[in-house]
Amino acid sequence: MTVEKIEVLVVGAGQAGLAMSEHLGNAGVPHLVLERNRIAERWRSERWDSLVANGPAWHDRFPGMLFSDTDPDGFPPKDGVADYFAAYAEMINAPIRCGVDVTKVERYRDRPGFRVETSAGEIEAAYVVAATGPFQVPVIPPIVPEDAGITQLHSSAYKNPAQLPDGATLVIGAGSSGVQIADEILSAGKPVFLSVGPHHRPPRSYRGRDFVWWLGVLGKWDAEPDSASTEHVTIAVSGAHGGHTVDFRRLAAKGMTLVGRTTSYQDGVLGFAPDIADNIRNGDANYLSLLDEADAFIARNGLDLPEEPDARDILPDPDCMTDPLSELDLKKAGVTSIVWATGFTTDFSWLKVNAFDENGRPKHNRGISAERGVYFLGLPWLSQR
Numbered sequence: 139m140t141v142e143k144i145e146v147l148v149v150g151a152g153q154a155g156l157a158m159s160e161h162l163g164n165a166g167v168p169h170l171v172l173e174r175n176r177i178a179e180r181w182r183s184e185r186w187d188s189l190v191a192n193g194p195a196w197h198d199r200f201p202g203m204l205f206s207d208t209d210p211d212g213f214p215p216k217d218g219v220a221d222y223f224a225a226y227a228e229m230i231n232a233p234i235r236c237g238v239d240v241t242k243v244e245r246y247r248d249r250p251g252f253r254v255e256t257s258a259g260e261i262e263a264a265y266v267v268a269a270t271g272p273f274q275v276p277v278i279p280p281i282v283p284e285d286a287g288i289t290q291l292h293s294s295a296y297k298n299p300a301q302l303p304d305g306a307t308l309v310i311g312a313g314s315s316g317v318q319i320a321d322e323i324l325s326a327g328k329p330v331f332l333s334v335g336p337h338h339r340p341p342r343s344y345r346g347r348d349f350v351w352w353l354g355v356l357g358k359w360d361a362e363p364d365s366a367s368t369e370h371v372t373i374a375v376s377g378a379h380g381g382h383t384v385d386f387r388r389l390a391a392k393g394m395t396l397v398g399r400t401t402s403y404q405d406g407v408l409g410f411a412p413d414i415a416d417n418i419r420n421g422d423a424n425y426l427s428l429l430d431e432a433d434a435f436i437a438r439n440g441l442d443l444p445e446e447p448d449a450r451d452i453l454p455d456p457d458c459m460t461d462p463l464s465e466l467d468l469k470k471a472g473v474t475s476i477v478w479a480t481g482f483t484t485d486f487s488w489l490k491v492n493a494f495d496e497n498g499r500p501k502h503n504r505g506i507s508a509e510r511g512v513y514f515l516g517l518p519w520l521s522q523r
């Protein structure tokens with residue numbers, strides 16, 4: 139049987155794979171992009187119905203195309219993002235083959251290049267780019283057993299409040315996904331508990347500029363990876379409802395019960411760390427520090443941007459912060475469902491090369507892996523923030 143040969147094989151047709159394809163195409167490098175599903179499939183089928191991008195349309199896009207149906211300062215819906223990626227792939231004429239799963243990549247023993255097994259046959263590639271991104275396998279910590287008699291689902295499986303059984307919901311994880319899901323469930327009239335861990339809480343906007351603009355002019359997007367900065371910190375930010383700053387105290391004022399990190403489960407009772415007040419106040423400190431840096435930048439550069447003194451107003455601590463719950467009897471509290479907004483991990487089990495450390499994390503320098511001829515794209519802190 140004839141084996142297909144290609145110079146560069148790119149695995150994954152999300153934003154990373156499309157970006158790589160555009161650059162390879164512009165450089166005249168023959169390549170093929172393989173995608174197991176549709177382009178940007180996870181945006182379509184593994185996110186909740188009301189999700190919008192967490193960055194404004196002017197920012198969360200490729201350089202060569204605007205969002206056609208979203209105002210530059212607006213936040214495109216999830217299907218609009220997926221459609222945008224598909225349209226961009228067509229515009230750059232990316233050589234993408236959808237519905238093909240890459241099951242194994244290994245180096246040839248007797249000649250250069252890599253043998254690639256796929257669901258559509260074998261391919262020989264001189265170089266391989268892993269562009270599958272960091273959000274591959276949903277993570278649910280092994281705390282509550284599956285037979286606990288309560289509905290449990292990961293945020294990637296959550297679609298809308300109607301999907302949940304009657305009763306209260308506990309959302310575990312207070313990053314962007316957890317906060318937005320918890321707020322949506324609360325707005326649907328269901329009681330909600332939200333388990334809040336350490337996080338950064340930037341302003342959605344300040345003095346007329348979105349926080350992503352501030353990260354740019356303050357040089358924070360250009361931060362280089364180091365042992366401290368490369369540790370993932372949950373970001374609590376939202377583009378929902380036109381975009382707004384996440385405020386945990388305001389959520390509590392609306393009726394949401396905030397608790398600390400979820401740590402244990404026994405006989406129907408969940409235990410929480412005594413850290414809810416510290417987590418929220420540390421998030422406040424992160425928020426206020428960005429305002430301080432923004433004010434200093436404005437003064438230093440003589441910018442004429444409107445003052446926003448109300449941005450520093452912080453509501454009083456709610457009872458759930460001053461007298462926090464240490465445990466929760468799920469049955470007594472009427473909790474019938476748990477949404478785990480606890481993130482994802484990677485899965486490079488298909489990549490049978492010497493490019494990983496003892497913990498299975500890619501070994502690379504700015505995407506150039508320890509295995510010659512293998513490259514990574516789309517990972518957090520790949521080269522800069």
